[in-house]
Amino acid sequence: MRALVLALAAALACAPSFAQDRILVRSEPGTPVVTVEVLLAAGPADEPEGEEGVAYLAARSVVAPILPLFDSLGARLRVEGRKDAVSMTLTAAPDAWDEATRILLVALFRDPLEASAVTRQRAALVAELTARETSPADALEREVDAAVWGRGHPWGRPAVGTAASVGRIQPAAVETFLRRAFSQERAVIAVVGPVERADVDARVLAFLEPGPLRGGEVPPPTRGDTAVHTEYNAITAWVAASYRFGADADVESIRMLGRLVLDQVGFGPSRRSVYDQGVEVVRHAGGGELRIHLVVPPREAEAWGTRMREALAGYAAAPVSEAAFTERARRFRGRRLLELDSPEARADALARGALVGERGDPLAAVQRVTAERLHAAARSLDTPVMVYLGPFEKERE
Amino acid sequence: MLNLLLLAALAADTTSHPAAAPQEGPAVTVHRQPALPLVALRLSLLADDPRGFAGAGHLMQHLHLPNMEEQAARVGGRVQASRTSDALVYTVTGPASELGYLAGVLRSALGVPRPAQAQMLVALNALSEERAAERETAASYVRAALRQGIFPQELPAAGTPASAARLESAPLDALWGEMYSPERVSVVAVGNVDAREVARALRSLPAAGEARLPETPADTAPALAADTPQASRAWIGWGVAAPEADAAALSVAARLVRSRLRRAMPNSTVEVEHWWTHRGHALAIVAATTGARAAAARRSVAGALAGTATALDDAAVRDAAAGVRRDLLFYSRTPERMAEVLGAFADRGDGGDAAQRFFAALDAVTVDSVRAALEGARGGTPVTVSVAPQRLVPN
Numbered sequence: 031m032r033a034l035v036l037a038l039a040a041a042l043a044c045a046p047s048f049a050q051d052r053i054l055v056r057s058e059p060g061t062p063v064v065t066v067e068v069l070l071a072a073g074p075a076d077e078p079e080g081e082e083g084v085a086y087l088a089a090r091s092v093v094a095p096i097l098p099l100f101d102s103l104g105a106r107l108r109v110e111g112r113k114d115a116v117s118m119t120l121t122a123a124p125d126a127w128d129e130a131t132r133i134l135l136v137a138l139f140r141d142p143l144e145a146s147a148v149t150r151q152r153a154a155l156v157a158e159l160t161a162r163e164t165s166p167a168d169a170l171e172r173e174v175d176a177a178v179w180g181r182g183h184p185w186g187r188p189a190v191g192t193a194a195s196v197g198r199i200q201p202a203a204v205e206t207f208l209r210r211a212f213s214q215e216r217a218v219i220a221v222v223g224p225v226e227r228a229d230v231d232a233r234v235l236a237f238l239e240p241g242p243l244r245g246g247e248v249p250p251p252t253r254g255d256t257a258v259h260t261e262y263n264a265i266t267a268w269v270a271a272s273y274r275f276g277a278d279a280d281v282e283s284i285r286m287l288g289r290l291v292l293d294q295v296g297f298g299p300s301r302r303s304v305y306d307q308g309v310e311v312v313r314h315a316g317g318g319e320l321r322i323h324l325v326v327p328p329r330e331a332e333a334w335g336t337r338m339r340e341a342l343a344g345y346a347a348a349p350v351s352e353a354a355f356t357e358r359a360r361r362f363r364g365r366r367l368l369e370l371d372s373p374e375a376r377a378d379a380l381a382r383g384a385l386v387g388e389r390g391d392p393l394a395a396v397q398r399v400t401a402e403r404l405h406a407a408a409r410s411l412d413t414p415v416m417v418y419l420g421p422f423e424k425e426r427e
Numbered sequence: 428m429l430n431l432l433l434l435a436a437l438a439a440d441t442t443s444h445p446a447a448a449p450q451e452g453p454a455v456t457v458h459r460q461p462a463l464p465l466v467a468l469r470l471s472l473l474a475d476d477p478r479g480f481a482g483a484g485h486l487m488q489h490l491h492l493p494n495m496e497e498q499a500a501r502v503g504g505r506v507q508a509s510r511t512s513d514a515l516v517y518t519v520t521g522p523a524s525e526l527g528y529l530a531g532v533l534r535s536a537l538g539v540p541r542p543a544q545a546q547m548l549v550a551l552n553a554l555s556e557e558r559a560a561e562r563e564t565a566a567s568y569v570r571a572a573l574r575q576g577i578f579p580q581e582l583p584a585a586g587t588p589a590s591a592a593r594l595e596s597a598p599l600d601a602l603w604g605e606m607y608s609p610e611r612v613s614v615v616a617v618g619n620v621d622a623r624e625v626a627r628a629l630r631s632l633p634a635a636g637e638a639r640l641p642e643t644p645a646d647t648a649p650a651l652a653a654d655t656p657q658a659s660r661a662w663i664g665w666g667v668a669a670p671e672a673d674a675a676a677l678s679v680a681a682r683l684v685r686s687r688l689r690r691a692m693p694n695s696t697v698e699v700e701h702w703w704t705h706r707g708h709a710l711a712i713v714a715a716t717t718g719a720r721a722a723a724a725r726r727s728v729a730g731a732l733a734g735t736a737t738a739l740d741d742a743a744v745r746d747a748a749a750g751v752r753r754d755l756l757f758y759s760r761t762p763e764r765m766a767e768v769l770g771a772f773a774d775r776g777d778g779g780d781a782a783q784r785f786f787a788a789l790d791a792v793t794v795d796s797v798r799a800a801l802e803g804a805r806g807g808t809p810v811t812v813s814v815a816p817q818r819l820v821p822n
Contacts (some may be wrong), residue, residue: 047594062756062765102746104753121760122551123753352486357501364503367465371520393464 037293038263052243054220055227055381056227056391064127064223067377068134069117071245071386072211076186081256083191084207086111087148087155089118091204092212094121094147096137105130108374111190114248115218115385119374124224125316128233135237140207145201152196159193159339166419170268170323173260174417178272178319180252214238216245220381222373229254243385248314257416266305267331267420270323271338273411277316282395283407285311286318286362287345293358294341295324295334302325304334323405328420333414345408355401366396452630453612456779457622460763465521465620467762468625469770470533471514473613473705474606479644481592482554482586483602485510486594488517489550490540495519498532503792506532507763509602510584512704512742513774515606520763523619530628537612537633539603551595557585562651565658565814570711572651573666577702577709582646589647597640606634613779615770617762656814661721664812665728666702666711675748676796677701677708677804682747683797684735691727692716699731705775707789710804718816725813736801739794747797748789757785 072085089109100107105122118138122130125254137228162168172188179186217238221230262268271347275284288309296307306325312318350358370376370393441456453470476483482579488508495506495517517536519529542550561571561583574581586594598720609632618623632716685699695716702709712731716724759765772781 058462062759104750123756359437361503367522368505371465373760
C-alpha cells in the first residue's frame, strides 16, 4: 500500500512537472511590478509559403481586442516577433498581474479570433513595415539574416514578414495558423516580481498542458558566401560581422568579447569616422550568433571590416593579462547588469534561456566570465559572415 | 488589503535615516531590493540658483558630468544629472558591489568644479542650447510659458540670456558657496544595499565653502510672448495654481480631467498634469488639435474642471486613484526610476517616507476630496497660452 501511494505520488508529481518546467519564476521582493513574459515557439519556420509574417500578425490580432482591458487595469503589453518565437511581455501592478495574465492567456489559448481585429492589425502592420523597410538599419538586418541563414531559409527573411507578404494574408489563414501553432505546449512563461512560485503555479498552470516544450527547432542553415556586398543608396556604409556559435558555447564570455571588440573599433577620439555601432548576442536552440556592426564612410568599409575581425582574432591569439581582464570585466559586468535593470529584461532573459534549453539566473551568469573562458570563447568562434551595405558603386565612380 | 499590497510593492523594506551631524553624512533613505545586484544612488542638493544667476546649478552639473560619466563607466555604471524645481539631482547606477566606488563618484559632484576654459565654453553652450530648445517647439514652449505664469519666481533650469552673461565671468567658488551646504544634501538608495552601508559610504561630505558673491543682481524673466515655436497643430495651454491642495486628491483630479478631455477630444492630444514642487501645486492642461478644432478645444479645456466636478462618482474616483498608483509603480520599475520617484517626493520637503504617505493618501481620496481639489483650483486665476499652427509647405 505504501509503495502504491509512493508510486501515485511520483506519477502525480511527474505529470505537471513538464508544464512547470516551462514556467520560470524570479521572486523579487521590492520590485514594484510583476512582469509576465510569454514566449510562444512559433515563427517563420512554421509559416506556410506566401504567408510570411503570419505568426506576428496572429499574435497582434489575438491581443488587440483585450488592450482596452489592460488599459483599465493599468497593465502594459508589448508584442514582438522573433525568429524562433513570438514574445508577449505583460507588466502590471502586484494587485493586477493575475487578472491581466488570465486575460492574456484566455485570449491566447481559448478565445475565438476576431476577423475584424486581423483586418485592422494587418493594415497597421503594413504601414509600420512600409516605413521600416526604408531604414538602412532594417536593410542591414535583412541582408545579414539572408547571408547567415541563406536566402531560401525561413530565418533568412524578416521574422515579422514584409509589407508585401503581410498585406496578402487573409483572416482565414491567421485562424488556421493560430490553431496549428499557438498551442499551449509551445509556450514558455517567465514571471518576475514580488510573487512566489506557488502563486504563479496556481494562476498559470491551468493554461499549460503537461508535456515538454514543442517547437523552436532551427532548420539547418543553407549558408553560402562568407562576404556579401550589397549596393544601398545611402551616404554611409554599414558593416556587420556575424559569428555563429554552437549549443555548448560560453554565451556570457562571447557577450563580453563582443563588447571588447566594439570598445576597440567603436567610436572614440581616434576613431571619429565611426558614426554608429552595435553588438548583440542572438540565442536560439542549438546555439546562436554574435553580431557586431559599424556605420562608417563607404570608402573605409572594407578596412573597418578587417579591423573588426582582427580585434576579435587578437583575443583568440593570446589571453589578456589578469590585470587587464579584471579592469575590463568590472566594466562589462556593470554594463550587463544595467541591461537587465528592468523586470521586462530579466523576464525576457529567463524565458529565452528556457526556450533554448539553458536554465539559471541570467544575473548570476554575468559573474562566471574569467580570462581563460574569454580566451576559450574567442578561440571557439569560426570565420564570420561579413556583410557590407552601402553606395559602393557610386563611390567608385 | 489592496493598499497594503501596493505599499509593500513600493516600499518594502524602505528605511529612512535622518540627517546626522554634517560630518557624519546626509539623510539617507533606502529601498531594499535584495534580489537585484544593482544600486541606484540619487543625491539631491536642495538649492535655488543665486539671485541673478539663474542656471548656475545646472551649469555646475554640466561641468561635473563628463568626469562623473568617465568614472562611472569604469564599473559599467551610468550617471544622470537633472535640475528640478527643488534640487540639483545626480543619480549614479551600477553594481551594488561597487557601492563605495559609486558613492565616490557622487561625492565628486559636491566640490567646486575647476574647468579649463574649453570645458567652460562647452558647458555654457550646452545651457544655451537647452534654453533655445525649451522655446523651439510648441510642446515644451507651452509648458515653459505656463510655468512662468503660474510660478513667476521660478526661472528656467538653464537660466536666461541675462544670467548666462553673468555666469561667464562669475567666480565658481562663490556660486557654489551660495548653493552648497552638506545639510541640504539627501540621498535615496535603491537596490541590494542597506542603510548603514550607504550612510558609511557617504560619510564626511565636503564642508560648505565660505566664498560668496559680491552682489546678487535682480533676475529678469525671459520674454516668451514674442516667440513663434514650431507647431503643425494648434496648441492650447491652461494652468492654475492650487495652493491649498490635497496632493493625492489633486493627482486623482488631474487624471479624471484627462479622461474627460480625451473622451471629448478623441482626435486631439491631451495631457493633464499635476505639478508639485516646494513652491506649491498646480494643474496644467496641454492640448494639441487641428486648427479647425482649436476654438472648440479651447472651450472644452476651459470648462474641463467644472465639468469633471459635476460628473464625479465613487467608482470613477476609485479607478482614477488606482490608475495613479499603478502608473507610479510602472514608472518605478527600475532602481534608477524608483530612486527618482522616492527622491522627488522627499525633495518637496515632506521627508524620506513622503512617497509611502502619498500612496496611503491615495486610498483615502473620495468624491468630496476630489471635488474640493477641483473647486480650489477653479478659485485661482488661470494662465492660458496659445500657439497657432504654422502652414507646412510641401517640398
